[in-house]
Amino acid sequence: MTSKxxxxxxxxxxxxxxxxxxxxxxxxxxxxxxxxxAVLSAxxxxxxxxxxxxxxxxxxxxAALNEIKADLAIGKIPLSGDHxxxxxxxxxxxxxxxxxxxxxxxxxxxRNDTVVTDLRLHLKNELVEIVKGHHDYxxxxxDLANRFPNAVIPGYTHFRKAQPILFPFYCxxxxxxxxxxxxxxxxxxxxxxxxxxxxxxxxGTSWPIDPVISAKTLGFxxxxxxxxxxxxxxxxxxxxxxxxxxxxxxxxxxxxDLILWSGEGLSYIELPDALCTGSSLMPQKKNPDPxxxxxxxxxxxxxxxxxxxxxxxxxxxxxxxxxxxxxxxxFDAVKTLKESIYMMTKIVEGLSINSEALEKVWKEDxxxxxxxxxELVRAGHTFGEAHDLAGQVVRYCSEKKKALRDLKMEEFRxxxxxxxxxxxxxxxxxxxxxxxxxxxxxxxxxxxxxxxAAQAWLKTP
Numbered sequence: 001m002t003s004k005x006x007x008x009x010x011x012x013x014x015x016x017x018x019x020x021x022x023x024x025x026x027x028x029x030x031x032x033x034x035x036x037x038a039v040l041s042a043x044x045x046x047x048x049x050x051x052x053x054x055x056x057x058x059x060x061x062x063a064a065l066n067e068i069k070a071d072l073a074i075g076k077i078p079l080s081g082d083h084x085x086x087x088x089x090x091x092x093x094x095x096x097x098x099x100x101x102x103x104x105x106x107x108x109x110x111r112n113d114t115v116v117t118d119l120r121l122h123l124k125n126e127l128v129e130i131v132k133g134h135h136d137y138x139x140x141x142x143d144l145a146n147r148f149p150n151a152v153i154p155g156y157t158h159f160r161k162a163q164p165i166l167f168p169f170y171c172x173x174x175x176x177x178x179x180x181x182x183x184x185x186x187x188x189x190x191x192x193x194x195x196x197x198x199x200x201x202x203x204g205t206s207w208p209i210d211p212v213i214s215a216k217t218l219g220f221x222x223x224x225x226x227x228x229x230x231x232x233x234x235x236x237x238x239x240x241x242x243x244x245x246x247x248x249x250x251x252x253x254x255x256x257d258l259i260l261w262s263g264e265g266l267s268y269i270e271l272p273d274a275l276c277t278g279s280s281l282m283p284q285k286k287n288p289d290p291x292x293x294x295x296x297x298x299x300x301x302x303x304x305x306x307x308x309x310x311x312x313x314x315x316x317x318x319x320x321x322x323x324x325x326x327x328x329x330x331f332d333a334v335k336t337l338k339e340s341i342y343m344m345t346k347i348v349e350g351l352s353i354n355s356e357a358l359e360k361v362w363k364e365d366x367x368x369x370x371x372x373x374x375e376l377v378r379a380g381h382t383f384g385e386a387h388d389l390a391g392q393v394v395r396y397c398s399e400k401k402k403a404l405r406d407l408k409m410e411e412f413r414x415x416x417x418x419x420x421x422x423x424x425x426x427x428x429x430x431x432x433x434x435x436x437x438x439x440x441x442x443x444x445x446x447x448x449x450x451x452x453a454a455q456a457w458l459k460t461p
Contacts, residue, residue, distance in 0.1 A: 024082070025084070028328050034122075036090055037090065039117050039121060042218045045214070047108060052208065052209070061104075064102075087111050091105065108205045109197060110231075112202065112319040113230060117196045119326070120194065120196065120220070123192050123240060124220075130334070130338060134341055137348070140345045141174055145175075151168075152165070164433040197211060198227075202319065237330060244304060244336070245305045247337065248297055248337070251298070251340060255344075256295060258288065267354050362429045371432045393407070412424070
């Protein structure tokens with residue numbers, strides 16, 4: 001049986017079956033069934049309140065829409081068939097229950113304003129969950145920092161060991177980026193929290209509707225300003241895709257560190273067995289597959305953002321069927337972001353520090369060269385002189401295959417005649433990480449202050 005379309009009066013004959021298949025969206029926009037029912041119910045309530053529909057018809061429609069919702073929730077009605085889209089599916093179900101009066105539900109609205117309101121409502125509800133999951137991830141970062149308060153790891157530039165840093169300082173770097181991610185999510189939520197219902201197809205409607213009523217019923221904070229813009233606007237999706245891409249870009253960088261640090265060459269950290277995989281051939285392998293997949297998801301996220309920008313850039317103002325292509329990427333983006341945040345949270349919760357491996361890191365390392373130069377400046381040298389002398393010491397150590405902290409006083413004095421015992425005391429990995437107490441630095445007091453601020457931020461509603 002061919003499903004009834006919401007149009008057809010000006011056409012004669014049957015539509016080409018390939019065209020039907022090519023243009024349908026029911027196969028994927030059926031995911032919007034809950035949002036569509038909520039939007040339709042809010043619209044009917046508004047029409048009844050404005051006396052555009054009689055209360056009797058309005059109550060009958062609301063009761064039938066609630067029945068459809070209950071039946072869909074338990075699978076009594078299958079989401080299948082050759083329907084054009086979710087809107088035609090629901091109106092057909094409504095007609096089965098109340099007859100021809102079902103078509104009155106189209107008064108004062110169009111599929112154009114309905115579908116974008118459906119999308120907004122769907123994304124708004126998903127964003128609330130995503131924000132909560134993201135908050136859990138940020139909390140896990142701070143908990144991780146507090147589990148290893150004294151661990152000292154290499155800070156890198158150009159992926160060469162640069163200076164010692166506290167592990168909590170590293171965690172706070174990702175927390176700092178996470179706050180920007182949070183702001184991006186909140187901005188996406190703000191742009192999404194606008195009802196387009198009542199904009200009609202392109203120019204509003206001649207019916208005396210009140211979009212504020214339906215917006216409040218649906219829980220939106222605002223209503224549209226201009227009907228033409230309302231049906232054209234997908235900026236809220238762009239904003240969400242930007243937030244998704246930003247978060248996954250940051251997670252990808254985090255993953256890159258963890259993949260390198262957990263490898264046999266470094267082994268600074270240990271990943272939880274439950275989140276790793278093995279090899280079908282090599283029994284010894286413990287592969288960081290979730291981290292690699294998270295890193296790969298970033299390309300997917302960037303694709304969501306880029307594809308919508310390209311989709312929108314050539315469209316004239318008003319609804320165009322091209323916009324049907326906005327839905328499948330959205331559903332994929334929501335799933336991708338939710339799962340990625342959850343997976344990274346679990347990785348952070350299960351991660352541990354390998355203290356023995358970190359001890360070995362510093363044995364043949366020159367990460368204290370900056371501390372040496374700073375101390376020489378304090379002793380009266382210009383920074384240029386200090387930098388050059390410290391560089392000569394590093395060259396000597398490199399040739400002799402020694403670490404800076406293993407040098408004896410006579411070796412120092414061969415390069416730096418005025419070297420003294422105090423200079424040697426500065427060449428401590430632990431002390432190097434502790435002494436950088438400048439605001440936002442890696443010193444213990446600076447980190448403790450930042451952790452306190454982070455915990456206060458997490459408690460803010």
